[in-house]
Each structure stands twice: as C-alpha cells, then as structure tokens.
Amino acid sequence: MTLLRGIVRSGKGNFSFWLAKLGPYYALKTGMKLYPETLNIHLSDAIFPTPKDAIRLEKEEYGGRVSVSMIFGRKAFILRPDTDQGKFGDPPERILEIATDVGIRDTYGIKDGDIVEVEVF
Secondary structure, three states: OEEEEEEEEOOOOOHHHHHHHHHHHHHHHHOOOOOOOOEEEEEOOOOOOOOOOOEEEOHHHHOOOOOEEEEEOOOEEEEEEOOOOOOOOOOHHHEEEEEEOOOHHHHHOOOOOOEEEEEEO
8 A cells, every 4th residue: 555645736627528538438447437527636745656557548449649547546546648748747647636436526525725645555
C-alpha cells in the first residue's frame, strides 16, 4: 500500500465529453459504469509512476490519438492519459485523476484546495 497526499484542484472539466465517447470501452476494461466527473489531486511531495500492470485502453482500440492507463484501487481508477509528459503543466506522475461510479466531490464534500490522502494498493 502507498499513502499519497495532495491538494484537490479543478481539471479541464472534460471527462464527461470523453466518457460519452469512450464509456463502453471504459466499462469493458473496468467492469463499472464511471461517473462523468473525476477528482484531480496534485501530489505535494511525491510522484506516483504508472505501474507496469496498469489496465490500458490503447488508442488503436477506439480509433483515437491518446492511450490511457487505468490504475485500479478500491472501486476507483487513476486515469493517466499518455499526453504532453508535463510540458504544459504538472507532469502526469504528480497528478491523480480519480474516476469511479459516484461523484466524489458531492459524496464526500470535497472542494478545490482541500488536502486529501489516498491509499493506493
């Protein structure tokens, strides 16, 4: 188990767009219907590299441009798009983009600026 600590920040707000396009692919890979919002946690003093055994949605599977690693935890997934590798913001290893089947912010009363801890198994 790894305990990670970071600050909640708003992301691009476009997961619902991608979920509308890729929902069936995510459901096939994860076994669950994901909620159309994610929670973005920027790690304050650590990085979390993508594990070698991460579930992958390859761009060739859906005819897209970007592959995504899905790192499974407790009925939640860390999404890690293969993108700019930190050229236009924090490097991906410093961001946990968490997707699950409920709205995390509403369910747990989390807002931007909150400090949270996440256990990754």
